[in-house]
Amino acid sequence: MEDGNSRIGPPLKDFYIPDYILVPESEKFNVPEEPSCPVIVFINSRSGGQLGGDLIETYRELLNRVQVFDLGEDAPDKVLHKLYGNLEKLKSEGDPLAAHIEATLRLIVAGGDGTAGWLLGVVCDLKLAKPPPIATVPLGTGNNLPYSFGWGKKNPGTGRQAVLSFLQQLKEAKEMAIDSWHIVMRMRVSNEGTCDPIAPLELPHSLHAFHRVSSTDSLNVEGYHTFRGGFWNYFSMGMDAQVSYAFHSERKSHPERFKNQLTNQTTYAKIGFSQGWFLASLFHPSSRNIAQLANVKIMKRPGLWENLHIPHSIRSIVCLNLPSFSGGLNPWGTPNQSKARDRDLTRPYVDDGLLEVVGFRDAWHGLVLLAPNGHGTRLAQASRIRFEFHKGAADYTFMRIDGEPWKQPLPVDDDAVVVEISHLGQVNMLATKNCISKSSNGPSTPFAASQDGEDDSEDSQDEWEGGRRKFGAAETFKIPENIDIAHLS
The missing domain is CATH 3.40.50 (Rossmann fold)
Known part of the structure; x- marks a missing residue:
């Protein structure tokens, strides 16, 4: 050779x-x-x-x-x-x-x-x-x-x-450590179709079903399926994910129309208008806001959950790890000294073990990000966040992980759908001199992650812990053979 x-x-x-x-x-x-x-x-x-x-x-x-x-x-x-x-x-x-x-x-x-x-x-x-x-x-x-x-x-x-x-x-380029985030979702088994994925649900590739769970595993709840995966950039729910879902559905149906970046971005904007993201009060009634869809809890300190207050005007929520969302916008910005003092909010770091939780009312609210120092509604910074969906305002909502959206069914009876996000570890990226991300340890951070995802908190051995041992990559983090990887872009 x-x-x-x-x-x-x-x-x-x-x-x-x-x-x-x-x-x-x-x-x-x-x-x-x-x-x-x-x-x-x-x-x-x-x-x-x-x-x-x-x-x-x-x-x-x-x-x-x-x-x-x-x-x-x-x-x-x-x-x-x-x-x-x-x-x-x-x-x-x-x-x-x-x-x-x-x-x-x-x-x-x-x-x-x-x-x-x-x-x-x-x-x-x-x-x-x-x-x-x-x-x-x-x-x-x-x-x-x-x-x-x-x-x-x-x-x-x-x-x-x-x-x-x-x-x-x-x-x-210099090395910079960034946090990885583990996500677990539990939902009742659908009565129709198979669970891979649950019909008619099409989950992103980064969420995987536990096909075989030990009878002694706390994640094994009869009648439920548990999914796990992870992300580096963001998890979002609500109107922004709905627009993204419509875009991906259109691209899947007509791939020949999505041949370059400018066309894709123009189409995305058009779909945003057609889906009512700019007229959320008319197309997306108040009964579909985040506060009525889910109970949200956050953990700022080990072992201590607290309810997160979400204004009723918020129709989209983003849990952000990196300072870039929707093609370069920074929803969190940099809190001023009074915000840092009164609400315990800091500037976003990619390796501090905290997610920035931001809310948006509609796309017009999102446009403030284009202005100097513009930002969304800062809700919290947390090392863990939990969404609990009960029977109520809607039959479904839309969710998105690092650009991959799906349509998530919500409970129709007394069951609950639970989504929980927690810090897992870190991985090293390469950063240029134009890097906008900030490290809590300076611009160049040696790899100092916990490789197995364990932590020292008193809450670390909770019901989700068995699923946090593994990010879901080496053995299971694979694109199924029948999935067109073009949709990952």
């Missing part, structure tokens, strides 16, 4: 990984110089119209082809399991390059926020001693993850110079 080494010259030798590291059956040989910034590239070929496919070809021309993976063909969990298994084998044989690559490896993921979250989930669950930091290339519609860490929010160029420029930024 011809190795990519013949094509690699300065400066691309800095990023080069030889065949035998990634393909165990390849012939082993000595590399004259260790790469200073070895990379593995994952690209969603179906993101950004034709951009994903074009980007794959450019990266494969510039690097060793075996370093570049099409997520439509190769799942990241299988790729990384194979890679790290081979690295361990090579290290045991005394291969110095294997140890160097393990210590310095960086990952690139190109796609939408859903695609990036997929890779983040895999890395989080691998429980590696030295997890590789991740850079994100914006190929989606919102691109909140790449924007939060300085990689931009516009779809990039796919030519040689654009990729070389990105690789140079990657080489200079």
Whole structure:
């Protein structure tokens, strides 16, 4: 097999990984110089119209082809399991390059926020001693993850110079730890259809059914199904998720109409008008506000739940981890000193173990984010939040995790649907000098996460704890074969 080494010259030798590291059956040989910034590239070929496919070809021309993976063909969990298994084998044989690559490896993921979250989930669950930091290339519609860490929010160029420029930024980027959040949802089994997913419910890929739960597991409640997953950017509920759901449904029905970012954003705005997000008082009656849909509790201090007051005007609620929502808007902003003193509110940090909980009345309220110092209605900061839905104002609501929406049935009798979000751990991102995210420990934060999701609080052994041990990635955080990954963008 011809190795990519013949094509690699300065400066691309800095990023080069030889065949035998990634393909165990390849012939082993000595590399004259260790790469200073070895990379593995994952690209969603179906993101950004034709951009994903074009980007794959450019990266494969510039690097060793075996370093570049099409997520439509190769799942990241299988790729990384194979890679790290081979690295361990090579290290045991005394291969110095294997140890160097393990210590310095960086990952690139190109796609939408859903695609990036997929890779983040895999890395989080691998429980590696030295997890590789991740850079994100914006190929989606919102691109909140790449924007939060300085990689931009516009779809990039796919030519040689654009990729070389990105690789140079990657080489200079700093590591920054960010929180990961675990989400658990329990609901009664539907009388119709199967539970994977519960008919007619189509859950996002980041929520997974417990198909087999031990009889001794506290999560095993007869007649109910429990789902778990996670996110890095946000969980939202209400009108904004309804508009997103309508957009994704339209894109699924007519994919040929969604070929570029500008068209997608224009269509999104039109759907916002048609769904009544700008006229919520007419299209979305007051009986459908968040306060009447759910009882909401938060935990600011370990073991102490408190009810969260939500004004009746609020029709959308966002639990935010990063300072970017809906394509670069910052709903939380920076509270002034009086707010910090009187309400115990701080500026948002991506690694402080707190979610920012923000409410919106309608899209006009959301437009205040375009103004200097504009923000939504700051409701709370919390390390844990719980939504309890009982029979009442509506048959369903809309929810969204990191850009992936679904239509959630609500109880029709005395049962309850419960959604609980809690802090799990951290993963490392790569941030450029244009990064807008802030760390509680400064701009560059060493990896200091609890890898197994445990904490020291007296509440840590509650009914959900069994599900918090695992983010849901390495074994289960997989895109089902019948799901078009284009919808992750």
